[in-house]
Amino acid sequence: MEDRDLISSGAARVDWIRSRMALLADVRREFAASQPFAGHRIGMSLHVEPKTAVLVETLAAGGAELVGTGNFGSTQDDVVAYLNTRPGIRIIGRRADPLDQHERNVAAVLDADPDILLDNGGDLVAGIVARGHADGIVGGTEETTSGGDRLRGELHGLVPFPVIVINDSLLKAIGENKHAVGQSAVESFMRLTNAMVTGRRFVVFGYGWCGRGVAHYLRALGAKVAVVDVDELKAFEAALDGFRVGTGDDFAEWGDVFITATGRPGVLGVDLIERMHDGAILGNIGHVPWEIDVPALRASAVGHSRIVDALDRFDLPGGRHVVLLAEGRMFNLAGAEPKGNSLEAMDLGFLLQSLSLERVATRAAELAPGPQPVPDDLDRTIARRMLATLHSAA
Incomplete structure (x- = not known):
């Protein structure tokens, strides 16, 4: 252009x-x-x-x-x-x-x-x-x-x-983080993957305002949602809000889609990725692209290919694969045709x-x-x- x-x-x-x-x-x-x-x-x-x-x-x-x-x-x-x-x-x-x-x-x-x-x-x-x-x-x-x-x-x-x-x-926190990020993350996931949300199992890492919004908007569209948070009070709130609550280990084999929203590095590492089922999808909405350990994922993969813009396939030992959104960056802003918050x-x-x-x-x-x-x-x-x-x- x-x-x-x-x-x-x-x-x-x-x-x-x-x-x-x-x-x-x-x-x-x-x-x-x-x-x-x-x-x-x-x-x-x-x-x-x-x-x-x-x-x-x-x-x-x-x-x-x-x-x-x-x-x-x-x-x-x-x-x-x-x-x-x-x-x-x-x-x-x-x-x-x-x-x-x-x-x-x-x-x-x-x-x-x-x-x-x-x-x-x-x-x-x-x-x-x-x-x-x-x-x-x-x-x-x-x-x-x-x-x-x-x-x-x-x-x-x-x-x-x-x-x-x-x-x-x-x-x-209320207007932008909970409602705008929640809406844009779910909308961007659907647009990037063309996958159905209803009935799919999502694991959201972090129940701060952004993670809270993502979890609520996913459930509003019929998803099954689990929340992981190391803060006991946030985990307690998520439990009372009706979400499944546990550790990453608890949900590594259960989840279909894993979304990080913590702001912290290395939240989703290869130890969890190696236990995920074939075709699991990984995405991050935190500001810094470090919540998913992408370098370790690349190092452990036996093959890598670009599916379409903002979707990468990583083949893992044992014949399984995972799909990474937007290279681990904020997929609601760094993905294809980014729209961001409302x-x-x-x-x-x-x-x-x-x-x-x-x-x-x-x-x-x-x-x-x-x-x-x-x-x-x-x-x-x-x-x-x-x-x-x-x-x-x-």
């Missing part, structure tokens, strides 16, 4: 999404008047797809200069082409970039000297900490569970500027992003250094806006 065709495709897709994101439309008008980001350069590392483009346009309307890149494997090239025609916006990278090129893309964003960070997975913040050049950073936001874990884990005590963790918001849920989520970034840009001195939840007054303001939108559509 030529560049002009990519631009045209991206523009058409963004136009449609923009027309259905009423919350961002309102704040875009507010930002155009107040210009909260005037004089600021925002560095972004976030999935680049049409809904993200509407967020980027909203920030640019508020006076921001924005330099960004996508997350590994989920960039949509037509959206990048379109955004790069917009004034004050520069997006780096392509969907086919290997991991080492993605890491160079992140470095290039930091080389542009942003003073506000819009991060997803902690890559930008980790880069700033590694470089030891945090003096010019006003603050930032972090979108996802994995990034929040990273800020409170390996980066604990090392971040001298405020980072509002969007994922800590109960609004995001536009209404991302309208809510990106309103959280927009107003949190505005708080960083205009009132950073009121915020403590390091990771922190979305301020309560913002959560409540956004809840009122979302309720008003839902009522007007009723």
Whole structure:
């Protein structure tokens, strides 16, 4: 596809999404008047797809200069082409970039000297900490569970500027993680595999907000669902919600489809894969593609073939095989024809992003250094806006 065709495709897709994101439309008008980001350069590392483009346009309307890149494997090239025609916006990278090129893309964003960070997975913040050049950073936001874990884990005590963790918001947990990820994961599984959900046995690893949503949406379509979670309280909740609960060992031979949603590395290893029945399907919806031990799977396989885009077959000793979705990446965003979360849920989520970034840009001195939840007054303001939108559509 030529560049002009990519631009045209991206523009058409963004136009449609923009027309259905009423919350961002309102704040875009507010930002155009107040210009909260005037004089600021925002560095972004976030999935680049049409809904993200509407967020980027909203920030640019508020006076921001924005330099960004996508997350590994989920960039949509037509959206990048379109955004790069917009004034004050520069997006780096392509969907086919290997991991080492993605890491160079992140470095290039930091080389542009942003003073506000819009991060997803902690890559930008980790880069700033590694470089030891945090003096010019006003603050930032972090979108996802994995990034929040990273800020409170390996980066604990090392971040001298405020980072509002969007994922800590109960609004995001309910609206985006539970309902949007749940819906998009199930829809993407059906689209990628063309397999029936009804009556099939699914094992969901993790009963946080995302795993909870996946489990509930699967059951709503008639699936038999088991949940694995090492947290006793989450396992207890899953049991009372009516799901089968146990360990990976308990369900390795029972499950037809295994979906990881934990944010943790090595959750699904070859020890479990070797016990699965012939034709079992593996998929991950966690941000970092490490929950399924894909390198170990490749090493143990006696054969590998690409079935279609985003479906890989691994032949195992003993004549069995398993199928891996999207190479172990987020199959609702990295799979073929990725759609991601619903536009209404991302309208809510990106309103959280927009107003949190505005708080960083205009009132950073009121915020403590390091990771922190979305301020309560913002959560409540956004809840009122979302309720008003839902009522007007009723």
